[in-house]
Amino acid sequence: MRLSRFHAPTLRDAPKEAELVSHALLLRAGFVRQLAAGIYTLLPLGVRTLRKIAAIVREELERAGAVEVLMPAIQPASLWKQSGRWDKYGPELLRLEDRKGNEFCVGPTHEEVIVDLVRRDVKSYRQLPLNLYQVQSKFRDEVRPRGGIIRAREFMMKDAYSFDADAEAAEKSYKDMFDAYHRIFERCGLDFRAVEADTGNIGGNLSHEFQALASSGEDAIVSCDSCEYTANTEKAAIGPVGTQAGDIQPGSMSSIATPGKRTVQDVTTFLGASPSDLLKTLIVDIDGVPTAAIVRGDHELNTIKLKLVLGADSVELAGEERVRKITGAPVGFAGPVGLEVPLIVDASVDVARGWIVGGNAADLHHKDAVLGRDTAEPRVLDIRLATHGDPCPRCNGSLREFRGIEVGHVFYLGTKYSEPMDLTFASQDGGTKPMIMGCYGIGISRIMAATIEQHHDDKGIRWPASIAPFEVAVLPLGKPGDDVFVAAEEIYNRCCHAGIDALFDDRKGRAGVKFADAELAGHPYQIVLGRNALADNVVELKSRATGETERVAIGDLVEHVKGLLAAPTGTA
RNA sequence: CGGGGUGUAGCGCAGUCUGGUAGCGCGCCAGCUUUGGGAGCUGGAUGUCGCAGGUUCGAAUCCUGCCACCCCGACCA
Structure with a gap:
């Protein structure tokens, strides 16, 4: 290519909206131009890189037995109603009507369409396994697009879907994709980790994210320094913590005035204690039922883990009003003593010792409160956010924290879509069974940005x-x-x-x-x-x-x- | 959706407080010189000062409303 005939407009100064290195360099070097929030045009250089990434993806997927299709971007609402996601997906799903008033959406993902496709033509176990993929623009009406093309509303994605006759075969499909992903990201030159992840909206019970390591990344992940355990902090389990109290018998509980001291920092400084001597009591609504979640003052509650461990549909932090109603005190003074809602205490809280806790009244705390003695009996569960230095749940190592950009995600779906959407096949024994599915995404355009985050210097x-x-x-x-x-x-x-x-x-x-x-x-x-x-x-x-x-x-x-x-x- | 910020030439910015001819650097065009690390000189072009309304003799500047974009948070394959 002759540069005189090409189109690669470069900028000497970075546009001021570009905060991330990758965003600034993509603009300066003439790879992309922004059209609207989270919507970008790819210039010739950008197209070339995108195509190279897509070529690697296609090569490795085909090697793993997947076959390319191309589905429409516009999808009928009826399919989404069948899967139940028309109501569940929320405003991220861009909905529209055609001239006749029929409802459609711009596809953020294609489970519904692929299931519709496969159920038409695949009827027998003889046609399985099947893995279909596409490389296509997706649209998700993100609340807040950010970081240039790292989190765009319209972006280029590879999505693959596997269909199997039984769980064993489906696990093999999953493993094959998992391995293909390793090869893809290696060939793209990324420093990445496969991490255990929450399954979020897509569902299923087995899932790995592929995270490109970058300090600017949106996701926090922890990785054991001595074994293979690596997980998104949204999901990361924490190993057992020894109790520190030993034989020290806590004294009896007493009340202390803590005027105007609401935050952990305020209270512990005021009392000359450390944040790890205090228990934070957070009021959460678990499927609408108010519950007190208790973690140490120096720890953070992980609502996603709480949701997972309870098998709940929704876990939300209660608002100011609701906290006042349940505890009878302003925010900042909630505590487990005398509270008439179920108590869930984090596993790293030593239940044998006495704690500083909120007094459920303005300007009041208790000290030497012992869970179970001075409060109702709590349930003990691993509900806090893992962080740097926590014990590994699998071995004696400790966890290190990294930040990452999610460039790929693999899900074992099971029958989440095949059952409600009636995707069945005739099995070898003559019966009718739902297919076992998996789905697998790679953010092609995001790889471009993540690569720059990892590979750049002051010149470009x-x-x-x-x-x-x-x-x-x-x-x-x-x-x-x-x-x-x-x-x-x-x-x-x-x-x-x-x-x-x-x-x-x-x-x-x-x-x-x-x-x-x-x-x-x-x-x-x-x-x-x-x-x-x-x-x-x-x-x-x-x-x-x-x-x-x-x-x-x-x-x-x-x-x-x-x-x-x-x-x-x-x-x- | 909550909080913060910014909208002036292609990009980076000044001007706004205190109303009075719309500016600077880079880029762009022409000519001459230059040619191993973002050249020099001379001349030139480019603006709905985000939009709409208001105040005023006069608004980029003051007032009201709206819009867009960015950042933090919440959210999120």
Whole structure:
């Protein structure tokens, strides 16, 4: 590609709305332009990278036995009513009506459509297993799009769906996808972790997220330092904590005035205690039933875990009014003593010792309160948010915390969709059974941003060669028409013929501009041709990843570059 | 949806408090010079000052309403 005929407008300054590195660089280097909140146009460079990512995804999925389809973006509401999600999905689902008044939505995901497709034509166990996938734009009307294309409303996604005759086969499908995902993200050059995750809206009971590690990531994950355990903090279990009280017998409970001290910090500072000496009592509505969830002052409640462990449909923190009604005190003074709702206490709370707790009255706390002695008997459950340094639930190691960008997610769905939508098949024994499903997503456009978060420097992007828009940029330092340009053009042509994705910077600009643009766009290799080098019949080959330059004889150049590009994952 | 912020040329910004000819840098166009790290000189083009209404002789500036975008939170395959 000749840069003079291309369209890669670069910006010297980053638009001020771009906070994330990846967002700023995608704009500056001319990969994307924003059209509206969370809605982006991909420019030619962006399209090239997206296609390379999609090509890797397609290759690995086909290798794992999946077959590509392409479903419509617009879906009839009737299907969503059948699955029950028309009412459940909420405002994130963009709904619309056609001219006849029929209801539709813009697909945020395609379980309904794929089930409809498969139930029409797949009737027998002989046609299973089946795995269908597509690469397509999705639309989710996010409350708050952010971070450029990291969380866009319209984005490019690969979604795959597996159909199996029994659980054993379905687990194999899941495992095959899991393995394919590892290969995909490795080939994209990402540093990632597969983590155990909550299944959220999609449902099912087995799920892994693939998280690209990045300090700017939205998701918190914990990973054991000595075993394989890795989980989203939304779900992460916490190992047993030894009790610290030992033989110390707590004294009897007494009340203390704590005027105006509402927060854990205020109360413990006022009493000269540490946050780990206090119990926070949080009023939550569990499927509408008020309950007190109790965690240590230095811990955080995890409402998702609470929901999972209780098998509840919804867990919501009570509002100010409701807290006042239930505890009889303003927010900040809730405590378990005398409270007439069920108590759930976190497993890392030592029930043998005395605690500072709220007094259920304004400006009042108790100390030396012992759970079960001074309060109703609590249920003990693992309900807090895992954090750095917590014990691993699987071994004796401890958990470390990372931040990540979710680039993929695999779900074991079971019969969540096949039952309500009547997706059945004739089994070998002559009976009729619902199919066992799995679904598997990859955020193709998000990979582009996540990769930049991991691979950049102060000059710009450093693409792994596997997904770079171009593999090399040929930079002649001269004027169009002079011998340096002519030689560069010939080198460019030879690269093209050898199957190398080359960009020829045939603009009549100065050297500095060409270098700066090439570095911004992140081409893995620059082939720099100047007058002196040409006299020696060599070029300078510069690696974007290492910044190192080597002189290579023009005659050996193509083979040399091909060798570099064939190396695993290219750069960085 | 709660809190905060910003809307002035393609990008980055000043001007707004205290109303009076709409500016600066980069980019863009033309010419000359320059050509190994975002060139120099000369000349030029580009604005519904987010939108609507109001106050005023006069509004980018003051008032009212609205809209868009961004950030934090809540939310979220």
